[in-house]
Amino acid sequence: MLKGKTAVVTGSTSGIGLAVARGLAQAGANVVINGFGDKGEIEAIRSAIEQEFGVTALYDGADMSDPKAIVAMVKAADERFGGVDILVNNAGVQFVAPVDEFPEDKWDQIIAINLSSAFHATKAALPSMKRKGWGRIVNTGSAHALVASPYKSAYVAAKHGIAGFTKSVALEVAQQGITANTICPGYVWTPLVERQIPDTMKARGLTEEQVKTDVLLAAQPTKQFVTVDQVAAFVVFLCSDAASQITGATLPIDGGWTAA
């Protein structure tokens, strides 16, 4: 379905991004994976994608808080593959604290990685998509792009921001075969969620089990975590021709969270 296309997936050495990169590769796309982690493990991830799916997979370690590195990553992919057809802006970090105690550097970091990186990558990728008259931009928002939770002010601001940014982009390129959408997962069981449990325990004075059931899945009516493979399948669908009229949308995949 995506044979001959090239996808850049930011933050894809782990969690949702990794599943999305693998899903796009399974659908035939060459992929550029990105993110931090152990060199050996990343190489194993990269070569497994090539071997399992018969595509080319490259790794670029660009830091999503560094605009120059982001642009260089997209340009390198464009030159290597003759275009970037699919851009998934997925890299994201979280920090949990009351707003009056929220560290300034954490605020700046979250806005840079979770929001501004999508602007820099989109700006760099659009000329290639316009040249080809086809493109898919999928931005990983969150249920927190639609509703808020306490103690996550920077994250909620960045995720609401990315939904707005995506709508603007979608309108600008609507007649050029390019779609831009924000996907809004509820709680997906990934290292990002696992890591915020200790902070939430501290901020709210709860046990680990209470954080899982009373805080995380309290908001999710299905009482189940979303899986990374479900998110990947959603992204692959948005990259298909069947989804060519879905653009500028803010799309929940959240077990009913934002219906409440």
Ligand code: NAD
């Ligand atoms: P994760 O921690 O498993 O993965 C995050 C990825 O981003 C990793 O590959 C990491 O190396 C990379 N990354 C972090 N900082 C980076 C930087 N400065 N430069 C480049 N890469 C960087 O997290 P995840 O849960 O898979 O989250 C992925 C995205 O999904 C994030 O945008 C997150 O906000 C969003 N999201 C997650 C959930 C959830 O429940 N897990 C829910 C909604 C939205």
